[in-house]
Amino acid sequence: MTWEGAPPAGGGGDGCLTVAIRMPIRILAVVVVLPVRLVWDALCAAGRGLRTALDWLWRRLLLPPLRALGLALAWLVKVLLVVPAVALWRYVLAPVGRAIGLAGRAVGLALAWLVKVLLVVPAVALWRYVLAPAGRGIARGLDGLGAGAAWLARVLVALPAGWLWRAVLVPVATGIAIAVSFLVRWLLVAPLVALWRYAVVPVARAVAWLLGALWRGLVRLVRVLLVVPAVFVWRRVVVPVAREVAAAIGHAWRVTGYVSRAVGRGIAWLFRVLVAVPAAWLWSWTGAPLVRGARAAWRFVKREIVQPVRQAVAEARRTVRTALFGAPARDTRGPAAPPAWQAPGAAGPPLPAKTLPDVPPQTSPEPRGVPHPPGVPHPPGDGSAR
Structure with a gap:
């Protein structure tokens, strides 16, 4: 018999650390997981029983x-x-609403x-005979005044302003722009370009090369001192130990x-022997006869x-109704016609009276699958007593 999930006899490429920690980890896992599994199975069984009880209580x-x-x-x-x-x-709000609607419609009209x-x-x-004619006359007057004002503005303002713009402002602005562009180019742009080209760029390249060298050295140092040892520990220690711990927990579970199911079967056997069998025997000897007696008494x-009593009440009610309202009308349609298989005027053969067979008295049989307690006499009529 071998452990489930154990490696083959040849080792299978497992390291010495894996082989050394496998058995202690599995034993420790069984010891730790056994109470948890027992509690878990007990909670599952209790949950199923509680669900059944609550369902029965609800229904x-x-x-x-x-x-x-x-x-x-x-x-x-x-x-x-x-x-209400x-x-x-139907009888208050709807008629009142229809009346109010009709009244409101009449008032609205x-x-x-x-x-x-x-x-x-x-x-x-x-609007048609006063305001519209007056508005059209005012509009014609305003159109004439607007045309005159536009001609005066063109002659007195637009033409002198256009000549001043073309003859004075444009040449002056052009000269000022040329002078300013010349000064900006030679006093600002050319010095800044020279400074960037011959001072800033070389210094920046030197600093970038120095920072790159420092970064490469730091990366190599971190790789050698941290990454390689961490990968080795992860690959050679953590992964085998975690794999073995997981396999041990699964095996222990x-x-x-199996152990939990065996304990559950033992508890079920004890409950059946100590509770269910005596309760069934007690019911067969006490509860069932009482229920049958109560049923016979009720019948x-x-x-x-x-x-x-019911017949007497019906007869009294019929008598009172006859005394108060008279006898009910009799059926004058005559006797019913004989069936087709019977000849007219011939009476059918008398039907034999039904007789009930002799029924032996009922006994309370022993429940199936329940052993009779020793030292207790069998009930009368039970075949097991003979």
């Missing part, structure tokens, strides 16, 4: 009262809110006619699963008391 105890309460609340809401609201809307007669028609006449009460 058997809580849901029927809640459904009845919901139906009662729905009926109350319908009777107390929906029906519908009646109020009257107001529209008054506005049209008192405002719209006079305003249209005022599977092994503890007797229903047959001997409830049905006669």
Whole structure:
């Protein structure tokens, strides 16, 4: 028998560190994981039992009262809110709303006619026969004044300003621009270009080369002192140890699963022997006879008391109704016609009375799969007593 997931006999290329730590890690993992697995399986079983109990409690105890309460609340809401609201809307609000709508429509039509007669028609006449002609005359006068003002502005302002711009301002501005560009080129641009070309660029190249050399040296130093040892430790120590720890935890989880299932079967056997079997025996000897006796008593009460009382009440009600309203009308249609297979006037053969076979008294059999406790007599009529 070999450990599941163990390497082959030849070693399989595992290092000495892997071979040395494999067995201690697996033993430690089993010791650590076993309580966790037992607790986990116990919690799973408790969760399943709690879910079953809550489901039964909801379906058997809580849901029927809640459904009845919901139906009662729905009926109350319908009777107390929906029906009065519908009646109020149908017989009060809707007629009042239609009357208000008709009245508002009539008032609106009257107001529209008054506005049209008192405002719209006079305003249209005022605009058409007073304001529009006056506006057209004012517009023609303003057009003439605008043309005269434009001619005066052209003669007195635009022509002198154009001559001043072409003859004076443009030549002066051109000379000033040439002088300023000459001064800027030789007093600012040329010195700055020379400074950049013969001073800044060489110094920057030297600094960049020095910084590059320092960076390459720092990178090589970090690689030699940090990266190579870290990669070696990761590849030769961390990865094998982590792989073995993961394999050990998986193996321990599977092994503890077997142990947990064995413990669960033992607890289930103890519960069956100490609780289920005595409870079944107690039920078969006490609860079941009591239930059968209660059922027989209820049948007797229903047959001997409830049905006669019901018949007496129906007879009394029929008597009272006959005394108050008279006897009901009799059926004058005559007897029913005989069936097709029977000849007219011939009575059918008498039907034999039904007889019930003799039924032996019922006994409480021993539950299947439940051993009888030693030292307790068997119930009467049980074949096991013989």
